[in-house]
Amino acid sequence: MSPRRTLATARRVLQQLHHDKRTIALIFVVPLVLLGLLAWIYNQTPVIFDMVGPALLCIFPFVVMFLITSITTLRERSGGTLERLLAMPMGKLDILLGYALSFGLLAIVQATLATEVAVHVYGLDIAGPEWFLIIVALADAVLGTTLGLLASAFARTEFQAVQFMPAFILPQVLLCGLLVPVAQLPTVLHWAANCLPLTYAVDAMNRISFETTIGRRTCIDLFVVVAFAMVAIFLGAATLRRKTK
């Protein structure tokens, strides 16, 4: 591992995105529009918006980052640049951390924008500090990035990579407590939900929106999300092969 190579990779990924302004616009604007739509739907019942809004604030960065990362990494594999990098004195972790870093930066901007607009424009009611909401959203974006990196290792084509979204992500969204509180799920599903990282992210978001201070449970939630992201990075690095059979 080397900071120089990690930073160079992060810079390169951002430069690539810089040449693709439409993607950047989509990353930032789509969550705002969807949140707006939601606020509008629950126009008559703002209490419900206050309940689902925080959860969505962390689901958006998670899904978006998962998709972008799995496709970009797949492109890097099929384009031959990954093989070239691995033939160079490049650490596997440097590549993954470079991606996580650049998409993490993007996620900070996305999460800040979405949170500010949700709270100040759409009138989302949050008891806890806004900055912690942004931190949880950021941890979630990094989780999406690392899971995307991991998923891309199992995809051979872009079609497969896109299909991993419903396969990896939708079950987490269904079970995370957005539709039914996790505690009210049937026992087996409850266990399953407890094994999925998004459950903890959504729990943290819900706690911030109801509790005025950052409690111990909220911190544990955040820690679990970060731990999942770390494990995914190491597993992702293990899937990168310098040699093919």
Place this chain on the structure above:
Amino acid sequence: MHQAAVTAKNVRVVRQGVKALAGVTFAITPGKITGLIGPSGSGKTTLMRAIVGAQELTGGMLEVLGLSAGSRQLRSKIGYVTQSPAVYDDLTTLQNLQYFAAVLGVPKTDVERVLKQVDLTKQASQLVGSMSGGQRARVSLAVALLGSPELLVLDEPTVGLDPVLREHLWALFDSLAAEGRTLVISSHVMDEAERCPELLLLRDGKVLNHGTHSELLKQTGTPNVQAAFLQLAGGAK
């Protein structure tokens, strides 16, 4: 310069049940251009990937610059150009080179040098995706030249280039060899084989012939590599 740059002993590679290399043995002379000549499907790319450490061997021994192929220490000593250019289409030429230079840890002045060598100084700020196939191939070549590696492995580097540019690149390859670097260049075009002082002829994953250009013609009693290849391939049947 006594030791061979690449030594292969009975190297075998089976990919998905297909024999890509069926036991090849050779030693590549350092400081020279060796042409890896054979039709498509003869195992050229597999052999090159094995040399740079991207292909696992099924059997045999492969040593590169005195180390086992794929060794960590070799990663900064080999420049490799794949058949299709492995560069980022959504970056400019300069951004591509700056990134790979940072990965390799070579000075920034190296970027200007390689841009000049492949004659792309004017296209430095052009997006690679908007370039012609030949230009993209040269960006990929420029990346391999960063850090002046001891061994250059080039997989069909001149395919689709206009004749003037091809001349320019061959002059560049000659000058690199004159500096003492070893070049392994694959081609399926026989007239390019005439430019290589050393030749390794491959067919069906086997070595047809290996030696200097003049030895090959003398041995086969033929006027050019094309005729020599045909004669050897005919004899192999």
